[in-house]
Amino acid sequence: MQNTATPTHCPYCALQCGMNLTPTPDGTVEVSERADFPVNRGALCGKGRTAPAVLARNVRLTSPLVRDAGGTLVPASWDEALDRIAAELSRTRAEHGPDAVGVFGGGGLTNEKAYTLGKFARVVLGTSQIDYNGRFCMSSAAAAGIKAFGLDRGLPFPLEDIPKSGCVILVGSNLAETMPPSLRFFTELKENGGTLIVIDPRRTRTAEQADLHLAPRPGTDLALALGLLHLVIAEGRVDEEYVRERTAGWEDARAAAMAHWPEYVERITGVSVPQLRETVRLFCEPESAMVLTARGPEQQSKGTDTVGAWINLCLATGRPGRPLSGYGCLTGQGNGQGGREHGQKADQLPGYRKLDDPAARRHVAEVWGVDPDSLPGPGRSAYELLDALGTDIRSLLLMASNPVVSAPRAAHIEERIKSLDFLAVCDVVLSETAALADVVLPVTQWAEETGTTTNLEGRVLLRRRAVTPPEGVRSDLEVMHELAARLGVEKGFPTDPEEVFEELRRASAGGPADYSGITYRRLAEENGVFWPCPSPAEAGGPGEGARPDGQLEVVDMGEDALLDAPLPDDPARETPTAHPGTPRLFLDRFATPDGRARFVPVSHRATAEEPDDEYPVLLTTGRVVAQYQSGAQTRRVAELNAAAPGPFVEIHPRLAARLGVAEGDPVAVVSRRGRAVAPARITNAIRPDTVFMPFHWPGEGRANTLTNPALDPTSRMPEFKACAVRLEAVAREAVAEESIAEETVAEETAVRETVERETVEREAVSAR
Ligand code: SF4
Numbered sequence: 015m016q017n018t019a020t021p022t023h024c025p026y027c028a029l030q031c032g033m034n035l036t037p038t039p040d041g042t043v044e045v046s047e048r049a050d051f052p053v054n055r056g057a058l059c060g061k062g063r064t065a066p067a068v069l070a071r072n073v074r075l076t077s078p079l080v081r082d083a084g085g086t087l088v089p090a091s092w093d094e095a096l097d098r099i100a101a102e103l104s105r106t107r108a109e110h111g112p113d114a115v116g117v118f119g120g121g122g123l124t125n126e127k128a129y130t131l132g133k134f135a136r137v138v139l140g141t142s143q144i145d146y147n148g149r150f151c152m153s154s155a156a157a158a159g160i161k162a163f164g165l166d167r168g169l170p171f172p173l174e175d176i177p178k179s180g181c182v183i184l185v186g187s188n189l190a191e192t193m194p195p196s197l198r199f200f201t202e203l204k205e206n207g208g209t210l211i212v213i214d215p216r217r218t219r220t221a222e223q224a225d226l227h228l229a230p231r232p233g234t235d236l237a238l239a240l241g242l243l244h245l246v247i248a249e250g251r252v253d254e255e256y257v258r259e260r261t262a263g264w265e266d267a268r269a270a271a272m273a274h275w276p277e278y279v280e281r282i283t284g285v286s287v288p289q290l291r292e293t294v295r296l297f298c299e300p301e302s303a304m305v306l307t308a309r310g311p312e313q314q315s316k317g318t319d320t321v322g323a324w325i326n327l328c329l330a331t332g333r334p335g336r337p338l339s340g341y342g343c344l345t346g347q348g349n350g351q352g353g354r355e356h357g358q359k360a361d362q363l364p365g366y367r368k369l370d371d372p373a374a375r376r377h378v379a380e381v382w383g384v385d386p387d388s389l390p391g392p393g394r395s396a397y398e399l400l401d402a403l404g405t406d407i408r409s410l411l412l413m414a415s416n417p418v419v420s421a422p423r424a425a426h427i428e429e430r431i432k433s434l435d436f437l438a439v440c441d442v443v444l445s446e447t448a449a450l451a452d453v454v455l456p457v458t459q460w461a462e463e464t465g466t467t468t469n470l471e472g473r474v475l476l477r478r479r480a481v482t483p484p485e486g487v488r489s490d491l492e493v494m495h496e497l498a499a500r501l502g503v504e505k506g507f508p509t510d511p512e513e514v515f516e517e518l519r520r521a522s523a524g525g526p527a528d529y530s531g532i533t534y535r536r537l538a539e540e541n542g543v544f545w546p547c548p549s550p551a552e553a554g555g556p557g558e559g560a561r562p563d564g565q566l567e568v569v570d571m572g573e574d575a576l577l578d579a580p581l582p583d584d585p586a587r588e589t590p591t592a593h594p595g596t597p598r599l600f601l602d603r604f605a606t607p608d609g610r611a612r613f614v615p616v617s618h619r620a621t622a623e624e625p626d627d628e629y630p631v632l633l634t635t636g637r638v639v640a641q642y643q644s645g646a647q648t649r650r651v652a653e654l655n656a657a658a659p660g661p662f663v664e665i666h667p668r669l670a671a672r673l674g675v676a677e678g679d680p681v682a683v684v685s686r687r688g689r690a691v692a693p694a695r696i697t698n699a700i701r702p703d704t705v706f707m708p709f710h711w712p713g714e715g716r717a718n719t720l721t722n723p724a725l726d727p728t729s730r731m732p733e734f735k736a737c738a739v740r741l742e743a744v745a746r747e748a749v750a751e752e753s754i755a756e757e758t759v760a761e762e763t764a765v766r767e768t769v770e771r772e773t774v775e776r777e778a779v780s781a782r
Contacts (some may be wrong), residue, residue: 021048022481024062024612025122025460026179026642028168028345029193029471031062032541035461035480043069043461043481051541053173053245053469057195061642064651066461069481070388072444073650075456076486083245086659092488092496092497095453097632101413102436102452106409106780112140112390116399116407119358120414121148121347122386124465125529128349129364129471130507130522131413137384137506138498142393145360146414149396150422152730154317155307156354157459161614162325162341164332164605165526166366167472167545168351169342170334173600177202179338180300181209183293185235185324186310186735190219191639192739196736208757209296213238216664216706217699231282232634232704235311239323240618241279242292242297243271244368246330251259251298253332260335260610268327274321282618288436298331305707309346309636313734314722320614321453323494323608323609326613334611334622335600339348344451345470347643351499355527355545356518360399361392367523374525381521382506395730397422397723412439413490417642418446420709422732423687424718439489445646447714457490460485465511466537469709474529476537485562488616518726523549526605530595543595550591566706621736622724623686625703629738631669632704633683661692661715664706668694673743682743685737691744706742709734752782 018401032051036044043066047056068074078095078368090098106114117135119128123737128146135144156166163170176182177201189196198209200223201622212224213235221227246252247373257264266677278288305328311320325334333339336754345351356364364442367374369392379386394402400421403410410431410762421427429451431437439451442459462483467473491509498507507661508514514535531547603609625632640658642648649655651708663681667674675681683705690706724735 015755017045020478021050022461022478023051023467023475023742024348024482025068025647026348027193028194028350030348030467030469030475030477031058031195031742033058033062034500037481042066043582046672047562052475053471054195055198059194060640060654060657061648064653065647067651067653068442068459068647069488070522071484072245074459075454076484077579079444079451079454081452087449087451093107096242096493096496096500097454099438099453099455099496102438103409103411103497105532106435107139108227110408113143113393114406114408115139115141115143116410117141117144117358118396118399118410118412118415118417119144119146121146121151121350122414123353123358123490124349124463124467124511125356125518126353126465126502126511127413128353128358129356129492129518130494130514132359132362132364133382134494134498134507135356136389137382138503139727140390142360142390143352143399143402144358144393145396145399146353146358146415147396147420148281148347149359149730149734150310150313150734151350152343152354154312154314154726154731155321156730157664157726158321158325158614159343159587160342161322162329162612163600164607165599166354167527167599168345168470169472170340170600171338171342172201172473172544175338175598176200176304177204177206177208179208179302179304180411181211181297181298181302181303182221183211183213183305184224185213185307186214186306186312187306187308188214188216188218188636189222189308190223191630192308192346192517192637192638193344199249208300210254211293212548215701215704216605220393223767226289226296228289228293229701230285231701233314233733234283234618235314236316236320236323237279237282237618238290238615239284239320239327240271240274241283242294242329243267243275243286243330244279245276245294245328246291246298249294249298251294252330256332257330259392261329261613262608262612263615264330266615267330270617270751271326297327297515300338302567303331303333304328304338304340304342306342306344308344310735313730313731313737314616315622315722315726315733317726317731318728319614319619322616325614329611329613335602335604337601340600343470349467350474351475352466355468356522360395363521365522365529366527366641367525368652378521378523381517396726397732398730399724399739400427400430402429404428404588406664408434410434410438412437412447412451412463414441416445416447416646417451418646419646419712419716420718422718422719422721422723424716433540439550441494442644443646443650444724445644453494453657456487457493460489461694462491463485463511466515468533468545469542473542473546474537474547475542476534500589510549519549523739532595536592544597545595547593547595550593568776622733622736623722623736624739629685629740631741633685633720633737633739634704634706634720634735635709636706637710638708641710643706643710649710658708658710661690661708661711661740662695663692663718664695664697664700665703666700666702667696667698667709668702669741670694673741675741680746682742682744683720683739684742685722685739687722690715690717690719
């Protein structure tokens with residue numbers, strides 16, 4: 015591979031920061047600033063800056079592993095490993111039917127991989143049982159966005175609109191730790207005279223930047239939004255003309271909000287009436303204003319209604335579809351947006367089409383060259399799928415996910431995984447879930463392969479290959495190609511990402527997330543393109559046609575026209591007629607049949623598990639700046655581990671005093687699902703009725719041992735953000751001296767060293 019800088023993107027969060035990568039003569043990879051990418055303008059957080067550390071051979075897998083008769087994972091050839099997976103999946107299908115095979119994907123997979131995984135599950139395995147960990151990320155916001163606007167795209171405007179707005183309410187987002195480079199947009203907002211309001215039970219680093227910080231009790235964001243809407247109505251701040259011209263369903267939503275008078279909301283949330291009034295004043299007075307939600311309000315058993323309440327507030331004040339205004343969701347995972355558009359979700363086909371829509375099935379089946387009737391229907395959501403392992407689902411193929419750490423009620427899910435007849439995992443490292451597998455396939459990662467991702471703005475990006483992968487690893491696309499062939503499907507699973515993308519364009523054409531006008535060439539030249547981006551209308555292009563301003567225009571083109579439409583891979587076609595992409599949605603109309611946004615009437619309800627005498631405290635969970643999600647990658651980076659070596663329990667001084675706990679003392683946090691132990695971190699930045707744990711670690715301090723899998727009835731999102739716990743002081747001598755992170759790394763190093771030793775021995779034997 016060349017020793018010049020390759021412009022590409024970070025492997026981690028949904029900001030997808032731009033960076034340059036340069037391989038150095040000593041075998042390492044240098045990260046340098048890429049100032050031309052407008053989202054981060056060269057800035058990176060510590061995770062992005064240190065991401066190449068996970069490319070090193072000494073932290074990642076480079077040989078397939080197969081569990082031997084003695085129960086040990088041992089190195090194997092690729093043929094041996096792939097043959098074993100194909101044989102086990104075939105056996106499960108034959109003995110128990112296709113739905114006994116499950117597939118679990120990840121929000122970090124590129125669009126090409128997510129698309130191919132959905133196709134592989136439905137065409138090769140014939141199973142309906144596919145979902146992915148992105149269900150745990152943004153599904154409530156997606157469901158609420160579709161109900162209200164007819165379309166789910168995280169942000170309906172670029173991040174660069176934020177500094178020019180008059181007011182932004184950030185609900186349950188700690189982006190100073192989750193996406194540090196994005197904080198610049200909010201600093202500039204304040205410098206320009208705008209107001210930042212942060213809603214979070216903790217006074218986070220983000221909340222410290224706010225002009226106004228509201229700290230509601232966890233699980234009460236829905237009541238808070240309803241109380242604000244009540245005041246908007248009572249104070250005569252409703253934008254009546256906007257509501258009349260651009261929305262439907264106002265009267266029912268209005269009646270629901272009027273039942274949530276401010277004093278009642280104060281009692282539920284703990285946010286005072288004067289603070290509620292001040293929030294309404296700051297939000298309503300400027301010409302433009304936004305509400306942005308993240309996991310706080312979304313990861314609740316009423317997440318869809320909660321986001322719906324915030325959207326109602328925006329609609330009543332005339333914000334969505336107006337300049338520098340509206341509602342948006344800050345998607346979390348690297349390809350959390352694209353990963354939910356192209357078919358790895360249980361109910362979905364590429365282009366954000368619905369699996370139970372006959373026209374969508376016909377369209378995609380024709381692109382795939384199969385009978386529409388052969389496509390299975392919708393399957394289980396992520397938690398329900400994991401909960402069915404070992405019972406209805408006997409074998410699982412898992413890619414880019416680590417549910418042993420990241421799933422709610424994680425000890426139970428770990429047991430379900432152990433009870434499988436067969437588990438195959440594709441991963442870069444030996445994650446806690448991969449360590450339980452029967453076969454582990456070592457795959458290429460971000461900088462070693464080309465593919466597209468779609469960031470939180472809906473901007474489709476080209477993540478380019480910058481370094482040569484080590485001997486012994488293959489891409490996920492190669493894995494699916496090889497498995498498809500072994501399972502009797504010789505064609506339709508290319509290994510070249512651009513070839514996959516060309517097919518994805520055809521499959522998405524005319525769908526809500528229409529990528530048909532996007533090419534690798536355009537992505538390279540234009541620094542990303544916002545979807546929807548149909549192919550040129552005059553070429554017989556699909557449904558939502560081009561307009562010079564990039565706005566949606568609904569055009570009924572019919573299925574045949576979609577399938578016959580040539581795609582603009584001729585560069586000559588790309589310039590004058592190419593659709594510009596759609597940075598800003600809804601300026602003229604919403605993506606509903608009548609173009610109007612929908613109010614959805616919602617009412618407050620309690621969390622699934624309220625505190626009681628036995629479990630009197632609320633637990634909420636989240637992230638720290640130096641670790642990412644389940645930590646499978648970032649816990650292998652020394653610099654990040656030094657900054658964030660292990661879990662902790664954040665406790666208010668009054669609660670700590672009641673327990674007799676001092677800073678650093680081990681504390682047991684006990685819920686109805688299990689017990690976790692971690693050192694106390696005492697701070698008055700948290701409410702006295704609430705404790706916080708980050709969820710990046712396995713073992714004794716695993717926060718998700720405690721979390722509640724109560725599901726939102728629409729999005730099937732588990733209630734990660736609020737459950738009832740009790741706290742117990744633990745004697746220091748009862749806790750091992752080493753940090754849990756150190757223990758984990760030591761165990762994994764031992765496995766890796768065994769694997770490397772056995773690989774060398776095996777190679778020596780075959781050489782003889
Ligand atoms: Fe990577 Fe996100 Fe950090 Fe940017 S903010 S460098 S995308 S982890």
